[in-house]
Amino acid sequence: MLLTLGFGFGLAVSAVSAQGSESGVASTSAVPVISSVLPPSSSPSAVSASSSAALSISIPTSASASASSLPTVISSEAPSSASAPASASSVSSSVPSSASAPPSSPSSDVPFPPLGAPVNRHLVPIVPFNFTPFPIPSHQPISSIFIPTDPLSPPPVFDSSSPTSGTNPPTIPSFQDAWDIAYSKAKSLLSTFTLEEKVNITTGVGWQNGLCVGNIPANEAKGFPGLCLEDSPLGVRFADYVTAFPTALMAASTWNRRLIRERGLAMGREHVGKGVNVALGPMMNMGRVAQGGRNWEGFGADPFLAGEAAYETVLGMQQAGITACAKHFMFNEQEHKRTTTSSFVDSRTTHEIYAHPFLRSVMAGVGSVMCSYNAINSTYACENSPTINALLKSEYGFRGYMMSDWQATLSTFGSVEGGLDMTMPGDITFDSGDSYFGGNLTEYVRNGTIPEERVDDMATRILAAWYLAHQDSPSYPTTNFNAFNIPDEATNERVNVQGDHYKIVREIGRAGIVLLKNEKPKQKFPHTNTDLGRPALPLTGRERAVLVAGLDAAPQRGGPNMFSDQGGNEGILAMGWGSGQRGFRLRWPALVFTLALALRTTAQFPYLISPYEALQHRALFNRSIGTLFDWQFDDFTPSALTSLLSQAARKDAALVFINSDSGEDYINFDGNEGDRKNLTAWHNGHTLVQTVASR
Incomplete structure (x- = not known):
């Protein structure tokens, strides 16, 4: 059972230093970095509870509610001093008594109120925690079944119809040895890092402060080049000369392991070719609600199908040398109010449905997982220890790292204790210049609140995933595009990574079509007065008069990428909208071109063939x-x-094309705020079908 409730929260952010800001320090990165060091003039004693970052979340209840029914209230503050951490406040959960319960926060649709907004807090003392390393398997895998595997050389796709593979059990890869080697290398490198350098590995450089949508700064002196993290669910986002692949839902509709694996491999190769380290996909939420805006990004609502598709996609992507990212962990099943809802889910439902694709991703050796915006059982997903630490890292044995969705980190202590390893894009809100990690995390370690062993674990996981993908190789491509300024010739080398990937696009497009009904028509051919004698599809090629109807058959009037992040629908629809910009800093003199080219899609179409164009081309060659x-x-x-x-009455065949669209919550198209407002066809599609069918 899954129950979703909504609640509002307030956020107040202020600096960790007496001057009211975190300052930067020298960095080995070529881009600005949210520093992990406080200003020289600041001291631990300058960090006060009243001036620290704070977060409060409350679910309003009636005044007469009993203590046992009152909501959990979560609050966060930085420690007040290095010498007295126990007197400060932390992210924690408690059920306050009716006498001490704070007034409820007003509900708000805005996830991040302005700086200095009032916050209702129920404060409890910080209790420093001891970090215990996560367990690793105590027994070696059965060698005849679990084959030691490197991500670059996964086992072949199991084909039950093959005479050889069908008579034997499929090969199950074991990545334990590969992870052991990667961890050994990561620990060796990390032993040379200072605390500040370790924290830098966990903290993104901030929104639009690097070439990619997410960036971890380089430490060139220690031999670490940094990380480029880039969307999207179906291709390299904000880049040119890339392929826009079929959606995950279309790939899953093929029920074909080989095609799903090859799609993952092709997407991985294009990300590597552009110099990306971490591809932010695949997405594997379950599409519990049919109106869900991002259902098209995932593999459908069947947990077995979604799990197998996630497994094959991760194997394919990481075979190319990219680090895949399983997202969004977990229960991110709607876009409407996604940052202010909590999903209440029992253990059996979690294991059998929603967590299953993530388990299969771990079995495929996935290097990273992304936590979601929503809360889970009243605790936000990115600081939820029962799901991250207990389920994913301990029960499932996940050895990679947990990154936040963009702006989904809501605390320092609670997130680190809850299992978050990397904050993205690094700043608390876009362009805010501060971070819950960075200097805040460094100070928590220095005053003894967070053990340095936990920071070691965070950084080791990130470095180990980098080594697991063999990205330490000198031949691994450097980033050769600029996600925020595509026309910039100085930073965009316009590397063409498409190869022959159009072949897999076409094959999946053909195999993924779902035919719901195909009956023999009652009427005869109007021109020949003959009975068709068979179902309407496929067409024979003998039709002498054909009608194509519906806006979905037509090319977009402004080209295939006319809408920012595909947030529109005025022609052939090939992907939903989202995974794009919410704030964009344009740089003159490329202003006009950036508006025209860079504010584009989840993956930019190099071209797009509409049904109208394809069918007319076929008719042109049907001259006999x-x-x-x-x-x-x-x-x-x-x-x-x-x-x-x-x-329609005078045609041998009438083909009607209709569609409906959805996407991520930050785009509202025709009243559809990410999620669909209904389940009807768009553009009067239902009337269109009935009109043509009546003739």
């Missing part, structure tokens, strides 16, 4: 029959529908 080809793209005008009736 002399096919007449007609079309009608006006779905709404009454006169157009009347005309459509007469056109």
Whole structure:
């Protein structure tokens, strides 16, 4: 059972230093870094509870509620001094008594109120925690079944129809030895790092302060080049000369392991070719709600299918040398109010449905996982120890790292204790210049609140995933594009990584079509007065008059990438919207070109062939029959529908194309705020189908 409730929260952020800001220090990175060192003039005693970062979350209840029914209240503050950490406050959970319960925070649709907004806090003392390393398997895998495997050389796809593989059990890869080697290298490198350098590995450089949507700073003196993290679920986002692959939902609809694996491999190769280290996918939320805005990014609502598709996709992507990222962990099943809802889920439902694709990703050796915006059982996903520490890292044995979704880190102590290893994009809010990690995390370690062993664990996991993918190789490509300024010739080398990937795109597009109904028509061919004698599809090629109807058959009037992040629908629909910009800093003189080119899609289409173009091309070569080809793209005008009736009556075949769209919550298209507001076809599609079918 899964129950979703909404609640509002307030956020107040202030600096950790007496001057009211965190300062930068010298960094080996070529881009600005949110520093892990406090200003020289600051001292631990300058960090006060009243001026620290604070977060409060409360679920309003009635005044007459009993103590046992009152909500959990979570609050966060930095420690007040190095000498007295126990007197400060931390992220923790408690059930306050009715007498001491604070007033409820007003509900708000804005996830991050302005700096200095009032916050209701229920403060409890910080209790420094002792970090215990996560267990590793105590027994060696059965060698005849679990084959030691390197991510670059996964086992072949199991094909039950093959005479050889069908008679034997499939090979199950074991990445334990590969992880052991990667951990050994990571610990060796980390032993040379200072505390500040370790913290820098866990803290992104901030929004738009690097070439990619997420960036970990380099430490060139120690031989670490940094990390480039880039979307999207179906191709390299904000880059040119890349392939826009079929959606995960389309790939899963093939029920074909080979095609799903090859799609992952091709996407991984394109990310590597662009110099990306971490591809932010695949997405494997379950699509529990049919209206869910990002359902198209995932593999569907069946946990077995989603698990197997996630498994094959991760194996394929990491075979290319990229680090895959399983997301969004967990229960991110809606876009509406996604930052202010809590999903209450029992253990059996969690294991059998929602966590299963993540388990299969761990079995595929996935290097990273991304936690989601929502809360889980009243605790936010990115600081939820029962799901991250107990389930993913301990029960499932995940040895990679947990990164936050962008701006999903909401505390320092609670996030680190809860299992978060990397904060993205690094700053608390876009362009805020401060961080819950960075200097805050360093200070928590220095005053003894957070053990340095936990920071070692965080940094080791990140470095180990880098080594696991063999990205320490001198031949691994450096980042050769600029996600925030595509036209910039100085930072975008325009490397073409498409190869022959159009072949897998076409094959998945053909194999993933779902035919719901295909009955023998009752009427005869109007021109020949002969009975078709078979279902309507496939067409025979003998049709002499064909009608194509519906806006979804037409090219977009402004080209395939006319809408920012694909947040629109005025023609053929090939992907939903999202995984794009919420704030964008444009740099003159490329202003006009950046508006036209860089504010683009989850993956930019190099080209897009509409049904109208493809069918007319086929009719052109059908000259022996002399096919007449007609079309009608006006779905709404009454006169157009009347005309459509007469056109349909004179055709041997009428093909109607309709669609509906959805995406991420920050784009609202025609009242669809990410999630769909209904389940009807867009552009009057239902009337269009009925009109044509009536003739």
